Amino acid sequence: MSRKQKLREAVDLLYTRGCSAGTEATYTKLLLECVQTNDVVQAKRLQNHMDLHNTFKPNNTFLQNRLLHLYAKSGKVSDAQQLFDKMPQRDVFSWNAMLSSYSKLGLVQNLKEVFDSMPVRDSVSYNTIIAGFVKNECFDDALSLFIRMQREEGLGPSDYTLVSVLNACSHLLKLKCGKQVHGRIIVSGNSLKGKENIFVWNALIDMYAKCGEVEKARWLFDRIVDKNVVSWNSMVSGYLKNGQPKECLDLYHEMQLSAGINPDLVTVSSILGACFQIGLLDEATRIFRTMKDKDKVFWTTMIVGFMQNRKEEDALMLFREMLHDNVRPDSYTLSSIVSVCARLASLDTGKVVHGKAVCTGFEGDLLVSSTLIDMYSKSGEVGDAWIVFEMMPVRNVVSWNAMIVGYAQNGKDQEALALYNEMLYEGLKPDNITFVGVLSACGHTGLIEQGWKYFRSISELHGSLPTLDHYACMINLLGRSGHMKEAVELIKSMQDEPNHLVWSTLLSASKVNRDIEHAEMAASHLFKLDPLNAEPYIMLSNMYAASGRWEAVASMRSLMKDKKIQKFAAYSWIEIDNEVHMFVSDDRTHPQTPDIYKELSRLIKKMREAGYISDINLALHDVGDKEKTDSVCYHSEKLALAFGLIRKPQSVTAIRILKNIRVCGDCHMFMKFVSKIMQRPITLRDSSLFHHFVGGQCSCKDYW
Structure with a gap:
């Protein structure tokens, strides 16, 4: 019979023997056994029994703290709070247990209130709240408390604290702060030698890598004598995050061949990402197939990787295989595969994925709903997109943008503009994508005055600067309405250098107006920006053909042949x-x-x-x-x-x-x-x- 079974029988015996059955020694022994076996159920039963019969209430602070810690560790915050409130005496351990309880459940406001109410704090108190803030993404608060514990309390950080603080620096990309923590480690005499400090080493490597100092991270990595798999993962992912997939793969092979350390799921996830960055799809597939017990992160990494490499059909096949293996997708998986359906305009498959989102409870997720709106819009079913939008319990700017752009793409221009006004009424601040949708809607219907109004409002009302995309939308609106000179003047007024999109837009507008003069001007800029892109050559050649200028057509084709420019297939x-x-x-x-x-x-x-x-x-x-x-x-x-x-x-x-x-x-x-x-x-x-x-x-x- 296991210890837990014996404990349960002993508690059962108390209930059958009545209110006078327990002595202080009996209750103390059983409660301590609950703590040692982490049996929160029997601990709660014992407390209820004592409260019910009012026969004994332990006043042993040591034992109460152990119970408090048990409740906190088990996430039973209400039980912990009730016990804490009844305690006649509380020491710093009691307060720390409450901090731990609120930290585990992510109750940041309660965490702050308990910490501020503490009559005395020790290093454990600071460790707990700093770790709690980092866990709940309150990184600035964590750094502020780290400074406070040293300056005001005179408490030195433990390795546990240092790891939490370095994680905060990593997330905030505060390299200077991370370097100061590194300096604090050196000044304190912590040489970072030995296995006991490996977690600090790993956190330092991760911080430098995420903040862009990958060479510094590698230097620290090469000082470590006893590297563990987390050390290798920090460096591997560091290379990946800094756009160095080759170095990432080289380190992975070194890890396997030289160090003899088996990669874990985190390692392989980074390696798959590196393969997809440099187009090694077969290698990524080979690594993926050799892994056992693949979780949803692995499947999602592969799906996204195929999608990024324009292998949408492979991504869909992988998603079907994932479902066949009974791996439950999360919101990121579903939104990724919905995006694949949007690219392919695969409405039937998109509806199946939508059904899967409903079955798994992710239909109301912001990310999933927004991609569903995009998918239905790109499949031409803007009515279905609107139904998804209407059913969303909460909407953010991304949701509104998806619907506004969806309307604009499908010729529902007045609906797009009306929805934009409704978005402003709801108090949301439009972003760059919002204005692309609004200006596109104006462009499709030739609403020049309204277009100028929205374009000027970007800076005058919303405090932003028009992007090159916004200029391209206005050039499209003006050019397709026959106002070619105004479109050219707008280009000349731009503070930034016009990019490929701006000149391509002018070229397209020139084609609509059969304006060869401005088409030649736009094409000449495109020839310089992207000499091997066939599109401007073909478009200009088509305009020459339409006007019967066959010599110019032949000249353009000869130029393409000389430059070895390949015509893309329509x-x-x-x-x-x-x-x-x-x-x-x-x-x-x-x-x-x-x-x-x-x-x-x-x-x-x-x-x-x-x-x-x-x-x-x-x-x-x-x-x-x-x-x-x-x-x-x-x-x-x-x-x-x-x-x-x-x-x-x-x-x-x-x-x-x-x-x-x-x-x-x-x-x-x-x-x-x-x-x-x-x-x-x-x-x-x-x-x-x-x-x-x-x-x-x-x-x-x-x-x-």
Whole structure:
């Protein structure tokens, strides 16, 4: 029979023998046994028995403190407080036990009140509250008390205190303060030699690494004689945080080969991160597969790593495998995989993940809800995004931004601006992303006056400076409204040097206005900023072709050839029954190619009967009208549309198509005709925004 079983039987015997059964010696012995076995249940039963029969109330401060410590350690703060309040005498141990109790439960305000009420404090008191503050992320308070314990109380810190304080410096990135603590260690005569100080060593390494002094961290690391796995982890993660994945991997191999120390979960998590930073996906997968008992941190690290390396399909497969292995995802896992669904506009999978979030209780989580809003918006389902937004118990700026930007992306520009005003009414301060959404909404509808109003309010009302993104939004608004000179003047007025986004925006606006002069100016800057980027060359070449300047087209193509600039492929994709189908222009590789072209030919004939005329100005070669017409008839989005109609002919739901570049004018007009004649809604997401085609109209109002 175990000690706990014997203890329970002894307490049971007290209850059966009645109120006069216990003596002081009996109660003291049993209570002490409760402390030694950490049996808080039997301790509570004994207390209840004594209170019920009023036969004996121990006044032994030593024993009471032991019980108090037991309650504190077990997180029974109410029991600890009741015992503390009844104690006729309290010493510093009693007060420290209460500090520990409130610290464990994260009750910072109670922790402060108890500490301030203490008649006398010792080093343990300071150790406890400093550690409690660090644990509960009150890092500045922890540092203030560290200074106070030395200057006002004259108490020297223990190793336990030093570790807590160094952790606070690490989180606050206060290198100067961390160096002062290091100096305090040296002045105190603590040579940091021996195994007993290894935790201080590790905290110092972690502090220097997190504060960017990775060489200093490595110097300290190399002085350590008896390194443990935490020492190696501190240095490995330090290299990773400072953007040195190669050094991180080299140290990992040294750890295994030279030191003979087995890595733990923390080590491998850092190593996986290092692999993903330098694109070693196969190596990351190999390490991941060799690990046993993988927890959710490991799975999430792999999912995020694949996502960062544009391997969204692999991330989804890994998430399914994670669920199959009965590993419960947390909010970060769910938000990451929802972001993957948003990138792919994989609505069906996104809904499954949404259901998983509901089942696991994370639907109301701020991070998960915000990414769900983003996912539904990027899938064209802005109504579902609004439902998620409405159901959120608490919203922050990220939540509001996701909904405002979602509205703007989906042509709900007035709704976006109305929501922005509601956000201000709620007392939230807009940030840079908020104004990107608001200015984008103005840009889609040509609201120049309102756009200027919001742009100026960034500095005049909200005390911030417009970013390059905000300038790009205004340039887009002005340029697409035909105010090219104003757009150029705005660029000239910028304090910062215009970046790639600013000039690309001007180039796109120039294309809309067929303004070759300003297009050439924007392209010349882009050639210098990113000489190998094909986009400005292609866009300018297309403008030359549209205006019949074939010599300029040939010259531009020759320039691209001389500079060995690779033209990127324009492609579209559509998801049918959880399977993604991708198309390029004039694609003949799909298994259903004959059916697709037959359906597209039928559509083209039907649309022409209704008045559709191909825009041959978009043809890029100096050929006859028939050849020009043929060259625009088989763009990738038209092929995806035909395939969608073949696979889902009777459905009333929208056909969803995604394209990696901006949709051309001819395809845009074609989609409008199809949505009207075939009475079938179409959702097309291009690199600019969403186009919702319904009844011959587009949500962008032909302004994209």
